[in-house]
Amino acid sequence: MLDRVDVPSDLNAALETLAGCRAGAILSGGTLLMPEINTRATGLTTLVSLKKLDLAGISVSGTRVTIGATTTLDAFGRDERLALLKPVVESIASPPVRNMASVAGNLFAAQPYGDLAVALLALDAEVEIAGPKGKRQAPVSEIVKKGVAADEIVTALTFDLPDGGSWFYAKTMRRNTNSAAIVCVAARVQVEGGVVKSASIALGGAGPRPLRVPSVEAALVGKPLDAESVTAAAAKFEADCEPFTDAYASAWYRTRVIPVHIRRALVGA
Amino acid sequence: MDDHIPSETSGETLDRSYFSDENQHDFKVVGQPSPRLDARGHVTGTTRYFEDNHFRGTLHIKVCRSKRHHAKLTRIDPAPAMNVPGVVRVLTAKDVPANWYTVLRLINVGPNDEPVLAEDSVRYLGEPICAVVAESEAAAIEGASRVQVDYEDLPVVLDVEEALKPDAQIVNPVHGKNYFEYEGHPFRRIRFGDVEKGFAEADHIFEHRYQSRPIEQAPVETTGCIVKPEGDGRLTIYSDTQACFFTLDNTALILDVPTAKLRVVGGTVGGGFGGKVDVMVEPLACIAAMLTNRPVKFVYDRAEEMQVSSPRAAERIYIKDGVMKDGRIVARKMTFYIDSGAYSRHTPYGVTKASAHVPGPYSIPNVWADCHCVYTNRTPSSAMRGFGVTIGDFALESQMDRIAKTLGLDPLIFRLKNAYRDGDTKAHRKKVEGAALIEVIQRAAELVGHDLPEEYRKMSSVKREAK
């Protein structure tokens, strides 16, 4: 049971509380943690809210984007400089939840949620983390795999904004809005001289966490970005994926449609 | 996302071509919009649902539930729960005066086959074992998580047909077999004409299997109640039950008190759809209120609503039809396996409804149906919007479409050929009145621009055309 909810206005105070308590957790938007607190015996005694830490905000310098950890999905979606990524944000939950949910929190959403994390994985985003020993950086691929230590706080995310022609995003849901991914595809594919120069393709709904599909990426490099070569490359997804069954789709179904959605995301129907 | 929501269409007037005899009056209200009496309360947030009643010092209940589908309970130790600050009491089966019940005993359906709180065994995942009563919801949740329960697993029966095999594990010892007995029969039966003869004469035989999963009603307001002990020794039960008197009578029987001791305040339900017909929360809240002399609230959380509030039963249905070249169905045999879960609740009645719906709205000279109400180690199923009928309809109408497709018949014509009509005798030996199926199909066809040949446009439910 909770015996303390802190709303510190200083990062060091937040880190100290976190380090000093028996069973603490960070509370950002609350959309993932509060359902647990409300209905289960979580064993948590302390919540440290990031609300007043001044970690929200977006800065863009050239193509380099830095987003504060507690920036809401709503604020992300409204930033004209990030218009290219607006479809990612708008594919997540519903407006009231986006008004609360934070960008960093999305990295810790269990699959098949966490569509922004999928996009950030395709963008090779870097995560800034504060801990008792100071700041560190880690690639988002590591954070979605291992999380952060119990006494650490994600403070910001940075990534290079892709140009319009190289960015692809498609989330397949059972409903048009407010639903989890059956399959979510985010990709940055650069084409030069008629062939793919580099490809980074991330999937949601394809495994226990957002994941990249290096086998598909490698098969695509050097090929033209057309239906034939994408279909051939997408067929190699199984080496990298562990599709699962949940209320939205069965593992069997996801396995069937993952290559289809990779193809649709990159070259259309 | 460019869906456009059409504006409200004007009210349809009565179809006097069919209802000419029945409605002679000029209606002042029927066909006219009339504001809902409760709408103002709903849009101002002033409608009083059960949980909008507040009493100082209200205690909260959280139930410790079975983590197994089927097991012997070798130990229940509530002591660790009592150590949680704020936990006031832990109720076990011993605290329930008349622990075994079945809701439909009020209309002579028996036997009592379900405990309010588990005694020596649990028979489905999520079955209530004990109830933690605490000063706050958080303390009740914490307490319920700390109750120590030791299980000795028993074989699990999860499939309706497996359950009926002779060597199947018995789910419910009260029945002693994995089916509900209907007047000495192991299933509800319909026998009309001679189906085997019908099949022998038929040009085509169609046999298919249909299956559904349990369907949760998922009302936005979860199942719950607040019970307040009054100065005169009575208990007031503020509840969102859809069935105030079922709740009142069953709760009185479980508490072993006269019904006059209880007053149910209900009738305002934040969505029910059949999910709030069973008597799920009131008995435990009453017992806790009696033992503590304090108001007690027991509300399901969303996960409980999804997992243990009784859903629509899962069904498996086999249909075998004998059909002539011209599309007349001459024999229909249906076998229903309807999953009651571990206990009866409303499903024996649902199975009766399923049988009453055979063979669908069609006149078929030879009909046979076996409708099994089967016990398995799954969440007990119960009422939900047309329960017992809707899944049967899904199977029947899917079957109709499949047959029409195979025979190359227009699916509406195929149905018109077989539609029941006023004066026909149904498989239950009831004379059909007010069928109107033909007129509905004709009108539907017209509305969607589906052309029907003259002879089918001229058909009538009231009168059969001359051969």
Add this chain to the structure above:
Amino acid sequence: MASRIVTLLVNGTPQEVIVRPGTTLVSVLRDQLELTGTKRGCADGSCGACSVVVDGKAVRSCLIPAETVDEAEVTTVEGITPVGGLGPLQEALVEGFATQCGFCNSGMLMVATALIAENPDPSDADIMRAISGNVCRCTGYHPIIRAIRDAAAKMRGAQQIAAE
């Protein structure tokens, strides 16, 4: 247990409440301030029945520990009900038969209030997106969408008259 005093401006009225750690905003509103128009449906943010407007944004009051919204401005269904009458959204819901069991209405109203405040002329698609997280299990979505559309039009009309 470190209970705290939380100050809120609820429907224009300053309120001070003592909250136990982790008490949610919906609980403060319903159990302490007895503003029971805001409903509890799922406690996990997925049904929308508890939606209220906090500092101009529609949010889920079941997911907000009260300590984290100290000094916030909160509007609930009670706050959009004019004395002795109905607001335009409420009126449209009544007139458009957009109520059935009534349990989703408060949440729908608050989400629609925030939507129209930001976008006075929402398309049906905008409305659908806005209420996409609000469940109506009586499945009366179409009348609700129509009512929000009608209310927005009425409010635009009123604003135009006021401007003239």
